[in-house]
Amino acid sequence: MIDEQKVIGMLQAKALSCLDADENKELQDFIDEGHVFPWDELGKFQNVASLLPLALQLELPDAELKDRVALKLIKLSEQLRIQKILEEDKFEVEEEADENIDEFTNIQEPFVEPPIEIENEEPVVEDNLVDQLNPEETTFNLDEVVLPGYESVETPNTDAEESLTIESPFETLIDESEIDYPQVEEVEISEVLNEPEIPHYENTAQLVGEEYSESKPAEESEDSNKQLDLTKKSVAEKMFRAIEQDFDSLKFQFEESERKTTRGLLIAYVIIAVLLALLIFSFFKFSSDINTLNNEVKDLKKKVSSSLYDEQKSNPDYHFFS
Amino acid sequence: MDTQIADIELFQKISNRDSKALESLYDRYSPVLYTLVKRIVVDKEVAEEILADIFVIIWQKSSMFDINSGNLYSWLINLSRNKALDFIRREKSLITDEYNDEYENVFIIPTISTLIPSNDLDKTFSNREKIYSAVHNLTEAQQYVLSLAYYDGLTESEIAKKLNIPLLTVKSKIRVALNSVKENLAKEEIQ
Numbered sequence: 001m002i003d004e005q006k007v008i009g010m011l012q013a014k015a016l017s018c019l020d021a022d023e024n025k026e027l028q029d030f031i032d033e034g035h036v037f038p039w040d041e042l043g044k045f046q047n048v049a050s051l052l053p054l055a056l057q058l059e060l061p062d063a064e065l066k067d068r069v070a071l072k073l074i075k076l077s078e079q080l081r082i083q084k085i086l087e088e089d090k091f092e093v094e095e096e097a098d099e100n101i102d103e104f105t106n107i108q109e110p111f112v113e114p115p116i117e118i119e120n121e122e123p124v125v126e127d128n129l130v131d132q133l134n135p136e137e138t139t140f141n142l143d144e145v146v147l148p149g150y151e152s153v154e155t156p157n158t159d160a161e162e163s164l165t166i167e168s169p170f171e172t173l174i175d176e177s178e179i180d181y182p183q184v185e186e187v188e189i190s191e192v193l194n195e196p197e198i199p200h201y202e203n204t205a206q207l208v209g210e211e212y213s214e215s216k217p218a219e220e221s222e223d224s225n226k227q228l229d230l231t232k233k234s235v236a237e238k239m240f241r242a243i244e245q246d247f248d249s250l251k252f253q254f255e256e257s258e259r260k261t262t263r264g265l266l267i268a269y270v271i272i273a274v275l276l277a278l279l280i281f282s283f284f285k286f287s288s289d290i291n292t293l294n295n296e297v298k299d300l301k302k303k304v305s306s307s308l309y310d311e312q313k314s315n316p317d318y319h320f321f322s
Numbered sequence: 323m324d325t326q327i328a329d330i331e332l333f334q335k336i337s338n339r340d341s342k343a344l345e346s347l348y349d350r351y352s353p354v355l356y357t358l359v360k361r362i363v364v365d366k367e368v369a370e371e372i373l374a375d376i377f378v379i380i381w382q383k384s385s386m387f388d389i390n391s392g393n394l395y396s397w398l399i400n401l402s403r404n405k406a407l408d409f410i411r412r413e414k415s416l417i418t419d420e421y422n423d424e425y426e427n428v429f430i431i432p433t434i435s436t437l438i439p440s441n442d443l444d445k446t447f448s449n450r451e452k453i454y455s456a457v458h459n460l461t462e463a464q465q466y467v468l469s470l471a472y473y474d475g476l477t478e479s480e481i482a483k484k485l486n487i488p489l490l491t492v493k494s495k496i497r498v499a500l501n502s503v504k505e506n507l508a509k510e511e512i513q
Binding site (some may be wrong): 009015016017021023039045050055058060061066069 | 341344345348354356357358369370373374375377378381382393395396399400437438441446447449453454457468471475476477478479481493497499500501503504507512
């Protein structure tokens with residue numbers, strides 16, 4: 001058991017995270033036992049410790065590092081997207097299987113209880129269905145879209161995971177440099193929303209928004225025009241994001257299958273070449289062996305017949321088969 | 323103070339998956355975080371790789387930062403230090419635990435008390451010279467012990483063993499060193 005004085009003496013080391021394991025445990029026990037702990041004092045020391053790097057000569061990372069960070073995040077998003085696609089596929093298969101099992105259990109209802117596993121899976125299916133019904137993901141219908149500026153400012157970003165799978169980090173910078181769009185539109189949106197996040201999606205929304213604006217009635221008030229613009233942009237965003245997502249997944253699947261086919265063909269070529277070489281080698285080997293054996297047989301025949309003949313000559317009593 | 327508010331706003335946007343906000347945070351914090359990481363791992367390329375990992379963690383685990391604490395500066399510094407020291411310890415095979423999500427949440431992501439007064443990046447940057455003199459006013463021995471503890475991640479016993487001095491001396495030097503820096507900063511009204 002440590003006393004308060006000792007605890008105060010350990011704060012500096014604790015702030016620097018250099019306490020030995022046993023002392024750290026002692027301190028943790030002291031905290032867990034509910035004794036009064038000088039959190040504010042520890043906090044001050046932690047703040048002092050966090051200022052220490054500023055005493056170093058500042059160095060700048062390579063300018064390309066920012067791109068590498070972006071690339072890492074893009075890869076991560078891709079992985080999440082693939083994972084999501086796989087999960088969705090799995091969900092569809094499970095759903096089909098559940099339907100089949102349900103049909104079966106309906107027939108057998110008076111005799112057989114439904115399996116426990118299926119009961120456990122039901123809430124998961126419902127959750128997934130709820131996710132699927134999320135307008136962010138599924139709807140392109142104008143009537144079903146919630147206006148971000150009026151219903152909730154956070155609407156475009158409600159599903160963090162969804163955003164992760166769609167956005168490419170830092171991509172807005174690239175898009176903005178590539179696409180010119182009228183300034184007037186931007187001013188209108190920022191006025192309506194009073195929020196700087198909206199331009200993040202403007203570049204794609206702008207393109208589609210122009211198409212919709214042709215059918216806009218001239219009599220509408222300025223506010224309703226803004227609302228309509230915003231709705232169209234929101235829909236356009238969703239359409240583009242969905243299309244982008246589909247396109248990316250298709251592209252990935254195509255590339256993956258192409259890679260697999262190429263790899264398979266290469267392996268097949270290698271195996272065929274090896275087999276062919278073996279065949280040629282064994283052909284020559286066997287034919288040379290056969291020739292050698294033939295020669296040996298001939299030699300033996302010659303030797304045998306000549307030696308017997310000689311024997312008979314030297315010994316008149318010698319008989320070939322005696 | 324304005325910058326700190328902006329930092330928090332930036333972080334809220336990062337939590338809402340605003341990649342532009344992450345880019346702004348990178349522009350703002352990468353020099354100091356890179357300097358710290360490079361001081362710990364020494365190798366330039368490794369430091370850059372770790373810094374990239376840190377920003378991936380920030381992107382993925384932004385929800386683990388308690389916005390109420392408001393002390394983004396300390397959170398980022400501690401996160402970077404933990405990540406860099408973890409790399410060093412793994413290189414020396416001092417850590418054999420698998421690096422996974424759970425490990426990262428427990429050992430890499432720092433927990434900052436809401437009682438800690440928040441640091442302001444702009445203010446701390448403007449006080450860099452004062453912080454520099456507060457640290458460099460310590461004796462060489464104190465600076466060295468502080469450096470072994472903070473940048474090399476050694477425990478008090480390891481420092482005592484490395485320097486071949488009694489453990490009590492190390493404890494005393496660390497205590498006095500950090501107290502002195504704190505007092506010097508307080509005199510300059512930085513803390």
